[in-house]
Amino acid sequence: MAAISVRGLTKQFGAITAVKDLSFEVEEGTVTGFLGPNGAGKTTTLRMLLGLVHATAGTGLVEGVTYRRLDRPAFTVGAALEATGFHPGRTARNHLRILAVPNRIPVHRVDEVLEQVDLTDAAGRRVGGFSLGMRQRLMLAGALLGDPPILVLDEPTNGLDPAGVHWLRRFLRDRADRGGTILVSSHLLAELAMSADAVVIIKNGRLVTEGTVADLVGRTGSWVRVRTPQAAELHRALTARGIPSELSSPDEVIAREVTTQQVGEAVAAAGLVVHEMKAETQNLEDAFLELTKEEVSRP
Amino acid sequence: MTALVRAELLKLCWTRATWAFAAAAVLLVALRVGLILAGVGTIGSAGRGSVDLTLAVLGASGSGVLVIALLGVVVVTREFHSATWTSTLLVTPNRARVLTAKFLAAGLTGVIVGILLLLVAAGLGVVFGQVRLTMSTALLQMVVGGLVYAAFWGSFGAAIGALIRNQTVALWCRRPGCCWSRPCCPRTDCTVSSRSPRPGSAPRSLEETCPVPFQHGPRCWCSSVTGSP
Numbered sequence A: 001m002a003a004i005s006v007r008g009l010t011k012q013f014g015a016i017t018a019v020k021d022l023s024f025e026v027e028e029g030t031v032t033g034f035l036g037p038n039g040a041g042k043t044t045t046l047r048m049l050l051g052l053v054h055a056t057a058g059t060g061l062v063e064g065v066t067y068r069r070l071d072r073p074a075f076t077v078g079a080a081l082e083a084t085g086f087h088p089g090r091t092a093r094n095h096l097r098i099l100a101v102p103n104r105i106p107v108h109r110v111d112e113v114l115e116q117v118d119l120t121d122a123a124g125r126r127v128g129g130f131s132l133g134m135r136q137r138l139m140l141a142g143a144l145l146g147d148p149p150i151l152v153l154d155e156p157t158n159g160l161d162p163a164g165v166h167w168l169r170r171f172l173r174d175r176a177d178r179g180g181t182i183l184v185s186s187h188l189l190a191e192l193a194m195s196a197d198a199v200v201i202i203k204n205g206r207l208v209t210e211g212t213v214a215d216l217v218g219r220t221g222s223w224v225r226v227r228t229p230q231a232a233e234l235h236r237a238l239t240a241r242g243i244p245s246e247l248s249s250p251d252e253v254i255a256r257e258v259t260t261q262q263v264g265e266a267v268a269a270a271g272l273v274v275h276e277m278k279a280e281t282q283n284l285e286d287a288f289l290e291l292t293k294e295e296v297s298r299p
Numbered sequence B: 001m002t003a004l005v006r007a008e009l010l011k012l013c014w015t016r017a018t019w020a021f022a023a024a025a026v027l028l029v030a031l032r033v034g035l036i037l038a039g040v041g042t043i044g045s046a047g048r049g050s051v052d053l054t055l056a057v058l059g060a061s062g063s064g065v066l067v068i069a070l071l072g073v074v075v076v077t078r079e080f081h082s083a084t085w086t087s088t089l090l091v092t093p094n095r096a097r098v099l100t101a102k103f104l105a106a107g108l109t110g111v112i113v114g115i116l117l118l119l120v121a122a123g124l125g126v127v128f129g130q131v132r133l134t135m136s137t138a139l140l141q142m143v144v145g146g147l148v149y150a151a152f153w154g155s156f157g158a159a160i161g162a163l164i165r166n167q168t169v170a171l172w173c174r175r176p177g178c179c180w181s182r183p184c185c186p187r188t189d190c191t192v193s194s195r196s197p198r199p200g201s202a203p204r205s206l207e208e209t210c211p212v213p214f215q216h217g218p219r220c221w222c223s224s225v226t227g228s229p
Helices: A043-051 A092-103 A107-116 A132-144 A162-177 A188-193 A213-219 A230-242 A261-271 A284-292 B002-013 B016-039 B051-079 B083-090 B094-127 B137-170
Strands: A002-013 A017-024 A031-035 A057-062 A078-080 A150-154 A181-186 A198-203 A207-211 A223-229 A245-249 A252-256 A276-281 B188-192 B220-224
Touching: A002 A043, A002 A181, A017 A198, A017 A207, A017 B094, A031 A043, A031 A162, A043 A057, A043 A150, A043 A181, A057 A284, A057 B002, A078 A132, A078 A284, A092 A132, A092 B002, A092 B083, A092 B220, A107 A223, A107 A284, A132 A150, A162 A181, A198 A213, A207 A213, A223 A261, A230 A245, A230 A252, A230 A261, A261 A276, B002 B051, B051 B083, B051 B094, B051 B137, B083 B094, B094 B137, B137 B220
Parallel strands: A031 A181, A031 A198, A078 A150, A150 A181
Antiparallel strands: A002 A017, A002 A057, A198 A207, A223 A252, A223 A276, A245 A252, B188 B220
C-alpha cells in the first residue's frame, strides 16, 4: 500500500480551478519531490491531503485513511506547511510543547526535536525574533514530534541558507533510507534533484508526470559530447553509421541516442583523434523545464 | 479531551495578553470593592460587618466578568490573529473537538479567574476590617453562582470569538497571496497588498504575475515577490 495516495483531488476556488482531478501515489521509504511552478496548486493539494481545505472532489489518503480520521496524527504524519503562523510571544520550546500536548507526546521529545533541528540554543527565545530559516527549522521540529513514518513538507527550503539546504537534504535522505516516507514540495528543482527518488510534477493544477527521477531524466534525453580536432570528420562518420549527431562547435560533436561505446567504435573505425568524450544526461531541472514549457499562454 | 483542554490552557498561560487581562480584572474588582467600602456608613449602604456588606463585596468580583468574556474571545481569535490555526488543526484534525476543547478551556479559565477575583474581593474586605466571612447559605450561593456565571461568560466569549472571526475571515483572508477581499491570487510567492505600490518600487500588477486567471475586484498589487519567479 502506498504511504500517500491522492485520488482525483479537485479544488475549485470560485471560478478558479486550483487543482483538477489530480491523482498520484507516494511509495513507502522514498523521498518524493512534489514539483511545479508557482501557483501550480502544490500547497492547495497538500492542504487538502492534510484535511485543512475541503476538496471539491476526490480524496487524499495517508496510510489508507483520510487525515481527519487520524486520532493522533503526529504519530502518522508530520507536516510542515508554508505560512503556518507562530505566536510571536511564545518561545520555541513552548510552541512545541503546545503541539505535543494534544497528541500526548512526552515533553522530553520537545528537547529531542529541538536538538535534531539544531535549535537547542534558541529554545528559550521568543519566536517573534526568529529568522525565516529558524522558523523553517522550528516548523520541521514540530513535524518530527511524533517521529512519524510520513513527512509532508511544503517548501521547507525557503529561507534556509545553502548549508541549511544541504543539511535538510541529508536529513531527508537519511530518514527515507531508514524507511520513512517524505513528500516534499518545491519550486526549486536543483534542491531536490540530488535527494529525491521520485517526482510528481504538476502544472496548472494538473498532473504533468510522475515517476522516478532516473525515469524522468531518461525519458527526456541523454547524449554523448565529443571534443575532437576532427569534428567535421567525426560528424560525417557518425552520420554514415546512421547515428544522429550535430556539430555544436568547430571542435565538438554531440551524438544523440547513443552510448559512448557506439561512438568510440565509430571513432576507432574512422581513425580519429578524440580529446574528450562524455556521456551527459539531462538533469531534473532541464527535464522539468522541458515538461512544463509548452502552453505558457494563459487561458 | 483533557489533553486538548490542557493544551488550550497552556496557550493562554503562554500569552502575555492573558496576564494583562487578569491584571485588569483584579484592578477593576479592587476599585469596585474600594468604592463599596468607602460608602460604608452612609445612608442606604450596608452596615459594617453585616451579611449584606459581605455579599456586596464578594458580588463586586462580578465586575470582572467582562474581562473573563474577553479572555474567552481571545482563546479563539488569537489563533486567527497569529495564524496558528494550521498547526492547531494539523495536531487535532477534528474541528468539533478543537472547538469543544476551546469552550471548556474558556469556561475553566472563567472559573479560575472567578476564584481569583473572589479571593481578591474577600481579601480586600477582610484586610480593611469591614467584612466578616461567616459561612452562610447566601454566601455559598453567591460563590457557586458567581463561578457558574464566570464559566458561562468564558465559554460565551469563546463562542462569540468563533462567530465573529468566522465572519471576518470570510471578508478578510489573511492567507499569503490573498487579497483582503476576493479575488484570491493562488500565487503564494508574492505578498499582495491592496494599496498601489510606492513610486519607483518597480511594481507589477497581479494580472501580470498571476499564472492563473483570477476575477477582477479591487485593485490588487503584488507588493513583493519572494523566491524565484
